[in-house]
Amino acid sequence: MPSPIFLVRSLALGLAFLLSPLSHAAGQVHWDYSGQGGPSHWGDLSADWEDCRAGHQQSPIDIGRATAALLLKVELHWQATEWTVINNGHTIQVNGASAGYAMIDGARYELLQFHFHAPSEHTVGGAHFPMEVHFVHADAEGRLAVIGVMLQAGGNNSLFRTLMFLAPKEEGAQSPAGQIEPLELVSDVSRVIRYQGSLTTPPCSETVLWTVLKQPVFVNQRDIDAFTALFPMNARPVQPLFRRFVLEN
Structure with missing residues (x-):
C-alpha cells in the first residue's frame, strides 16, 4: 500500500494542474476576465461551472468588516525546492514539488503552487491593492486552503523581482x-482574515478555506508594471457575502 506521504504528493501534483488558473488547452472552454468569456458569463459557459453563477460561498469578497475571533495560528513549514515559472494564459504561476506544508485551522495542507492577480481580488473597504498572490494548498482528502x-x-x-524577470x-x-524560498512573499501570519469560499476562477468550486493576511508585502512598482504588462487585469470582481462569517484574530 502506498505511504501517506506518497499519496499526499501524488494528490498535490494532480491538484497543481487541475485547480490552477488553466491555459487554453484543446477542448477546454475558453474563459477570460472581460467580454463574452468574462466573470459575469462564467456560469453560462459550462454546466460544470454553475457555482460561478449560483453559488453562495463565492470568492473573492470585501474583507473590510470582520468579526473578532480566536483563530488558531497559521504555521508555515514551507521549504526550498525547485520551482518553475509558467505563463498559463491567465496569470504567472509558480509550481514546485515537495514544497512543504502549512498548518491552517489545525489541519495540514501541502503547498502546491502560487500565482498572482492584478489588481488584488480581495478588497478592503472596497479598495484594491495593486496585486495579490495566492498560495494554493491541499490536504490528503483534496480539501483546499x-x-x-x-x-x-x-x-x-x-x-518578486526574480519571478517577474x-x-x-x-x-x-x-x-x-x-x-x-516562497516565505519571502509572506508578511505577518499572526494577523489574518479567515472565511469559507471558493476558487476565484472556473469552476468556482466552493471548497476553499481562505486565509488573507492583513499586512501587505511591499514590492517595487517596476516589478508590478512587469506583471501588468502581461496581464493588465486578471481579478474576479468581489462576490456577495450572503450568510457567511468573516473572522479576524
Whole structure:
C-alpha cells in the first residue's frame, strides 16, 4: 500500500494542474476576465461551472468588516525546492514539488503552487491593492486552503523581482527558477482574515478555506508594471457575502 506521504504528493501534483488558473488547452472552454468569456458569463459557459453563477460561498469578497475571533495560528513549514515559472494564459504561476506544508485551522495542507492577480481580488473597504498572490494548498482528502497576501508598491522584494524577470511572455512557456524560498512573499501570519469560499476562477468550486493576511508585502512598482504588462487585469470582481462569517484574530 502506498505511504501517506506518497499519496499526499501524488494528490498535490494532480491538484497543481487541475485547480490552477488553466491555459487554453484543446477542448477546454475558453474563459477570460472581460467580454463574452468574462466573470459575469462564467456560469453560462459550462454546466460544470454553475457555482460561478449560483453559488453562495463565492470568492473573492470585501474583507473590510470582520468579526473578532480566536483563530488558531497559521504555521508555515514551507521549504526550498525547485520551482518553475509558467505563463498559463491567465496569470504567472509558480509550481514546485515537495514544497512543504502549512498548518491552517489545525489541519495540514501541502503547498502546491502560487500565482498572482492584478489588481488584488480581495478588497478592503472596497479598495484594491495593486496585486495579490495566492498560495494554493491541499490536504490528503483534496480539501483546499489558500493563503492570500496583498502586494503594495513602495519597497523592494528580491523574490518578486526574480519571478517577474523570469516570467515568460508567451502563453504556455515556462522558465526554471531553481531553488527559491516562497516565505519571502509572506508578511505577518499572526494577523489574518479567515472565511469559507471558493476558487476565484472556473469552476468556482466552493471548497476553499481562505486565509488573507492583513499586512501587505511591499514590492517595487517596476516589478508590478512587469506583471501588468502581461496581464493588465486578471481579478474576479468581489462576490456577495450572503450568510457567511468573516473572522479576524
